[in-house]
Amino acid sequence: MKEILLGKTLPELGEIASRLGLPSYAGGQIARWLYQKRVTDIDAMTNLSKNARSALSEKYEVGRISPVESFTSADGTRKYLFPTRVEGKFVETVMIPQYEDGSEGGVARATACVSSQIGCKMGCRFCMTGRGGFHGQLSSGEIISQLMGIDEAESLTNAVFMGMGEPLDNWDEVSRALEVITSDWGLGWSPKRVTLSTIGVLPNLKRFLEESRCHLAVSLHNPFPDERASLMPVQKGWPLQEVLSLIRKYDFTGQRRVSFEYTMFAGVNDTRRHAEALARLLKGLPCRINLIRFHAIPDSPLRTSSPEAIAAFQARLQKAGITTTLRASRGEDILAACGLLAGKGLKKKTQ
Numbered sequence: 001m002k003e004i005l006l007g008k009t010l011p012e013l014g015e016i017a018s019r020l021g022l023p024s025y026a027g028g029q030i031a032r033w034l035y036q037k038r039v040t041d042i043d044a045m046t047n048l049s050k051n052a053r054s055a056l057s058e059k060y061e062v063g064r065i066s067p068v069e070s071f072t073s074a075d076g077t078r079k080y081l082f083p084t085r086v087e088g089k090f091v092e093t094v095m096i097p098q099y100e101d102g103s104e105g106g107v108a109r110a111t112a113c114v115s116s117q118i119g120c121k122m123g124c125r126f127c128m129t130g131r132g133g134f135h136g137q138l139s140s141g142e143i144i145s146q147l148m149g150i151d152e153a154e155s156l157t158n159a160v161f162m163g164m165g166e167p168l169d170n171w172d173e174v175s176r177a178l179e180v181i182t183s184d185w186g187l188g189w190s191p192k193r194v195t196l197s198t199i200g201v202l203p204n205l206k207r208f209l210e211e212s213r214c215h216l217a218v219s220l221h222n223p224f225p226d227e228r229a230s231l232m233p234v235q236k237g238w239p240l241q242e243v244l245s246l247i248r249k250y251d252f253t254g255q256r257r258v259s260f261e262y263t264m265f266a267g268v269n270d271t272r273r274h275a276e277a278l279a280r281l282l283k284g285l286p287c288r289i290n291l292i293r294f295h296a297i298p299d300s301p302l303r304t305s306s307p308e309a310i311a312a313f314q315a316r317l318q319k320a321g322i323t324t325t326l327r328a329s330r331g332e333d334i335l336a337a338c339g340l341l342a343g344k345g346l347k348k349k350t351q
Helices: 010-019 026-036 050-059 140-149 167-182 202-211 225-231 240-247 272-281 307-319
Strands: 069-072 078-083 090-099 107-113 117-119 134-137 158-161 194-198 215-219 258-264 288-293 323-326
Touching: 010 026, 078 140, 090 140, 140 167, 158 167, 167 194, 167 202, 194 202, 202 240, 215 240, 225 240, 258 307, 272 307, 288 307, 307 323
Parallel strands: 107 158, 158 194, 194 215, 215 258, 258 288, 288 323
Antiparallel strands: 069 078, 078 090, 090 107, 117 134
C-alpha cells in the first residue's frame, strides 16, 4: 500500500522530497498543494516536474478520505460518517453552525467537532462512544480529512477535538494534526480557533500544554473524587486534583483559555453541595464552566437534570465569580449531540 501524504508535517514532507532526490524546496511545494490548494491527486501538483510527480506517485498518495454518509438535523447541525482503516468501523464528525442573534439569517461560526480515535478506552458511563470499545488510533491524515472532507470545509471557523475518542490518548497523531492545522505552511489557523477536550491524561496533558497554544477543555462532571470515579474510571489513574495542579502552573489569563465541561445528571451531580464544592475547587483559576444537558443513552440509569436544577446550579457558580454558560444542545435528533457519537449511521437518513 502507498504511504499517505495528508497529515504529514513540513519536516516530514521535506524528508520525503530528499529521499526522492527532489530539490530542498519541494517539501514546501507539496505542503502548499496538500493544505492550501487542497488537491486530492499528486498529478495536480503542477509546479513539480512530471518526473518528480511520477516518482512521488510510485510510493505515495494524497490519501484524503471522503465521508460515506451525512445527516442533517432540524437545527442545521450536520453529522458525517467517515470510513477508517479498520474494516466495518467508522468515525463521526459533526459540523455545528452558530447563527447571529439566534437567527438563521447568517452563520456567524461553523465549528467542526472531530474524532481522534476509533472508539474509546476510557469507559465513561455517560458516553456512547466508549460502549463500543476501542478499535484503533486515527492517523493525523484521518483527522485532517475530517476538516477537509466535509461540505463546509472552506467555511469552517473553528474546530474542537470533542468527537469520538480521547485526544491525549493518541497524542502523537493529534499533535501532528494540530501542527498541520495551525502552521503557516498548513491550514494556517490561529490556535485560538482550536480547542482540545480531555478527561485528564496527565503525561500527555503536560506535553499538550507545553507544545501547543490551542485552548483546553477538561471533562470534569463531578468535584468529589469518589463520585467522579463512579462516572469516569480515569479518576483512579489520573486524579482530578493532580490534573488541576498541573493546569494551575500555566498562564490562562491571556488569549489562551481553559474551560471545564460539566454534564448535568439528576440527583448525581446537580445539588448545592456539588456547586459549592466545584466553586472551591476552581477558585482563583481563570476559567469557564460549560454546563451540558445529559443526553439519555440506552440502558443507563442516568437522567438529565431539570431546567430548574440547572438554572440554580448555574446561578450558584456565577455568584461565586465563575463564568458559567449552558451549552445549547445541538443535533440530538441525528445522534450528534454530546455523548451520542457511536460511529454508526442512522436507520433512516434524515432529510
